[in-house]
Amino acid sequence: MAELAEPARSAGETDYQRVERSPEFQDLRRRFRSFVFPLTALFLVWYFVYVLLANYAHDFMSIRLGGSAITVGLLFGLGQFVSTFVITMLYARWANQRFDAQADALRREIEGDDL
Amino acid sequence: MSAIATALPAGPAAPGTVVQAAAGTDVGNPAVNLSIFAAFVAVTLFVVLRASRQNKSAADFYAGGRSFTGPQNGTAIAGDYLSAASFLGICGAIAINGYDGFLYSIGFLVAWLVALLLVAELLRNTGKFTMADVLSFRLRERPVRMAAALATLLVVFFYLLAQMAGAGGLVALLLGVDSAAGISAVITVVGVLMILYVLVGGMKGTTWVQIIKAVLLIAGAAVMTIWVLSKFGFNLSALLQGAVDAAGEGGQSLLEPGRQYGATGLSKLSFLSLALALVLGTAGLPHVLMRFYTVPTAKEARRSVVWAIWLIGIFYLFTLVLGYGAGALVGPETINAAPGGVNSAAPLLAFALGGEILLGIIAAVAFATILAVVAGLTITAAASFSHDIYANVIKKGRVNPDAEVRIARWTVVVIGLVAIGGGVLAQKQNVAFLVALAFAVAASANLPTIVYSLFWKRFNTAGALWSIYGGLISCIVLIVFSPVVSGSETAMIPGADFDWFPLTNPGLVSIPLGFLLGIVGTLVSSEPPHPEKFAEMEVRSLTGAGAERATASH
Numbered sequence: 001m002a003e004l005a006e007p008a009r010s011a012g013e014t015d016y017q018r019v020e021r022s023p024e025f026q027d028l029r030r031r032f033r034s035f036v037f038p039l040t041a042l043f044l045v046w047y048f049v050y051v052l053l054a055n056y057a058h059d060f061m062s063i064r065l066g067g068s069a070i071t072v073g074l075l076f077g078l079g080q081f082v083s084t085f086v087i088t089m090l091y092a093r094w095a096n097q098r099f100d101a102q103a104d105a106l107r108r109e110i111e112g113d114d115l
Numbered sequence: 116m117s118a119i120a121t122a123l124p125a126g127p128a129a130p131g132t133v134v135q136a137a138a139g140t141d142v143g144n145p146a147v148n149l150s151i152f153a154a155f156v157a158v159t160l161f162v163v164l165r166a167s168r169q170n171k172s173a174a175d176f177y178a179g180g181r182s183f184t185g186p187q188n189g190t191a192i193a194g195d196y197l198s199a200a201s202f203l204g205i206c207g208a209i210a211i212n213g214y215d216g217f218l219y220s221i222g223f224l225v226a227w228l229v230a231l232l233l234v235a236e237l238l239r240n241t242g243k244f245t246m247a248d249v250l251s252f253r254l255r256e257r258p259v260r261m262a263a264a265l266a267t268l269l270v271v272f273f274y275l276l277a278q279m280a281g282a283g284g285l286v287a288l289l290l291g292v293d294s295a296a297g298i299s300a301v302i303t304v305v306g307v308l309m310i311l312y313v314l315v316g317g318m319k320g321t322t323w324v325q326i327i328k329a330v331l332l333i334a335g336a337a338v339m340t341i342w343v344l345s346k347f348g349f350n351l352s353a354l355l356q357g358a359v360d361a362a363g364e365g366g367q368s369l370l371e372p373g374r375q376y377g378a379t380g381l382s383k384l385s386f387l388s389l390a391l392a393l394v395l396g397t398a399g400l401p402h403v404l405m406r407f408y409t410v411p412t413a414k415e416a417r418r419s420v421v422w423a424i425w426l427i428g429i430f431y432l433f434t435l436v437l438g439y440g441a442g443a444l445v446g447p448e449t450i451n452a453a454p455g456g457v458n459s460a461a462p463l464l465a466f467a468l469g470g471e472i473l474l475g476i477i478a479a480v481a482f483a484t485i486l487a488v489v490a491g492l493t494i495t496a497a498a499s500f501s502h503d504i505y506a507n508v509i510k511k512g513r514v515n516p517d518a519e520v521r522i523a524r525w526t527v528v529v530i531g532l533v534a535i536g537g538g539v540l541a542q543k544q545n546v547a548f549l550v551a552l553a554f555a556v557a558a559s560a561n562l563p564t565i566v567y568s569l570f571w572k573r574f575n576t577a578g579a580l581w582s583i584y585g586g587l588i589s590c591i592v593l594i595v596f597s598p599v600v601s602g603s604e605t606a607m608i609p610g611a612d613f614d615w616f617p618l619t620n621p622g623l624v625s626i627p628l629g630f631l632l633g634i635v636g637t638l639v640s641s642e643p644p645h646p647e648k649f650a651e652m653e654v655r656s657l658t659g660a661g662a663e664r665a666t667a668s669h
Contacts, residue, residue: 040228054214070355073372087228088421092421096414107658
C-alpha cells in the first residue's frame with residue numbers, strides 16, 4: 001500500500017484510519033455519497049408528492065383521460081413503478097461500471113497489505 | 116397494510132351467516148386443492164433434503180453457506196416478501212376499495228429503493244448473520260445486541276402471527292373447513308411443516324422453498340393476468356370500466372383515491388402514517404436484511420435486490436389487473452359474502468376463470484406462500500436469539516459454533532410452537548394491523564440505527580439504545596391506544612374505550628421519534644468516540660475488504 005501511505009502516519013493511528021484518510025478512499029466515498037444521497041432524496045420526495053396528491057388532491061387525481069376509465073391518479077401510480085425501475089437500472093449501471101472497479105482496487109490494496 | 120386491516124376477517128361473525136355464506140359460495144373441490152398442495156410439499160421437501168446434505172457450519176445454517184447467486188437470492192427475496200397478505204390482501208383491497216388498494220403495492224415497492232441504495236451492500240460488507248452484527252461493529256456490543264435482538268424478535272413475532280392467522284382465514288374458503296377445530300388443525304399442519312423445513316434445511320432449504328414458491332406465485336399471477344386482460348380485449352380502460360359497472364351505485368369511486376381513507380382528515384393522516392411506515396419499513400425488516408448474507412459478495416447482494424425489485428414490481432402490476440378483474444368478473448357483493456371475505460377475491464377470480472383446477476393451483480400457491488414466509492421469519496428469529504442473545508450476550512462470545520447452531524435449532528422448535536399457538540388464538544383477530552405494526556416497528560426502531568451506524572461518525576451506543584427502545588416502545592404504546600385496539604366496533608376489544616391516539620398506524624409519530632432519539636441519545640452521552648472503529652467500518656462497508664466469504668458451493 002505504498003501509494004496509500006502518503007499521509008504521514010500519526011501516533012496510534014490504525015491501518016484502517018490511514019486508508020480512510022487516503023485521497024483514494026476520500027474520492028470513493030465522495031462519489032458514492034454524491035450519487036446515492038441525491039437519488040434517495042429524489043425518490044422519497046416523488047413518493048410523498050404522490051401520496052399527498054392522492055390524499056389531498058382528490059379531484060385532480062380523479063380526472064379521466066379522454067373519456068377512458070384511466071385517471072390521472074392511475075398514471076401517477078404507474079409512474080411510481082416506472083421511476084422505481086428506472087432508478088434501479090441507473091444505480092445498478094453506475095455501480096457496475098463506475099463504482100465497483102474503484103472499490104475493488106482499493107480492497108485489493110488493503111487485503112494485499114494484510115490488515 | 117391495513118387495507119387488509121378492514122379486509123381480513125375482523126371479528127367473529129354470527130355463526131349462522133358463516134355457514135350460509137360457505138354453502139352459498141361452495142366453490143372448488145377440496146380434494147383437488149389438497150392434492151396440489153401435497154404435491155408442492157412433496158417437491159419442496161425433496162429439495163430441502165437434498166439441500167441439507169452440506170449443512171454443517173453456522174454459516175451454512177444461518178446464511179446458506181453464502182453461496183446463492185444474485186438472481187437466486189433475488190427470487191427468494193420476492194418469495195419472502197410477497198406474503199399471502201400481499202397476494203390475497205392487495206387483490207381483495209383493489210377489488211373492493213379500488214385505487215386505495217393500489218397505493219399499498221406502491222409503498223411496498225418503492226421501499227426497496229431504500230434497501231438497494233443505502234442498506235443492502237453496506238450491510239453485506241460489514242455483517243455476518245444478523246442486523247445486530249452491523250450495529251455492534253462499532254458500538255458497545257452487549258446492550259446493542261440485546262436491543263437489536265429484541266426488536267428483531269418483536270417484528271418477527273407480529274409478522275408471524277399475521278401469517279399464521281391469515282392461514283386460518285384462508286382455510287375456511289379453500290378447503291371448505293370452517294370449524295374452529297378444523298382451522299386449528301390446519302394451522303398446526305402449517306406450523307409443523309415449517310419447523311421441519313427449517314430444522315432440516317436451514318437457510319439453504321428455506322431459500323429453495325422461497326424460490327420455488329416465488330416462481331409458482333408469479334407464474335400463476337401472470338397466467339391469470341393475461342386471462343383477465345384477454346376477456347377485455349387487452350384494454351385496461353375496458354377492464355376498469357367493467358369493475359365500475361359491476362360495483363353498481365358509487366362504482367365510479369373505485370377509480371379515485373379516498374374510497375377507503377378519504378372519509379375524514381384523521382383517516383387521511385392515518386393513510387399518510389401508513390405510507391411512511393411502508394416506505395421506510397422494508398429496509399429494516401430483519402428477515403429481509405438477513406437474506407443479504409446468503410450471497411458471496413456485495414455485488415451479488417446488489418444483483419439480488421435488482422432482481423427482487425423487478426419481480427416484486429411486476430407482480431404488483433399483476434395484482435392491479437387481478438384486483439379490478441375480480442371486481443369486474445366476480446363482483447364485490449359475491450366477494451364480500453364469501454367465507455374468506457375480501458381475501459377470497461383472488462381465489463374466486465381463479466375459479467371464475469379456470470374452474471376448480473385453477474382454483475386448486477392458486478389455493479395451493481397461497482398455502483405455499485404462507486409456508487415459505489413463515490419459514491423465513493422463523494430462521495431469522497432463531498438466528499437472532501442464538502447468535503445475538505445466547506452466543507454474544509449470555510455467553511459473551513465464548514461458545515463454539517456447533518453449540519450456537521444447536522441452540523438455533525431448538526429456538527426454531529420453540530418459535531414454531533409459539534407460532535402455532537398464536538395462530539390458533541389469533542384466528543378471528545384482525546390480523547393485518549400486526550403486519551402494519553411490524554413495518555412501523557422496523558421503520559422506527561431498526562432503520563434509524565442502521566442508517567446512523569453506517570453513515571454517522573459521531574453515533575454511539577446511547578444513541579442506538581434510545582432510538583431502538585424509543586421507537587419500539589412508542590410504536591407499541593401508540594398502537595395500544597389507537598382505534599385498532601379499542602373504541603370502535605371493529606376494534607380488538609370492542610367494549611373498551613381508551614383510544615386517545617387517533618391514527619390507525621403509529622408511523623407518523625414513532626418513525627420521526629426513532630430518528631430524533633438517535634440524535635438526542637448520541638449528543639447527551641459522554642461515551643468517548645471511537646474513530647478507529649468507524650474508520651474500519653466505513654472502509655470495509657464501501658470496499659468490501661475483510662467481508663465474510665462464501666463457505667459452500669452449489
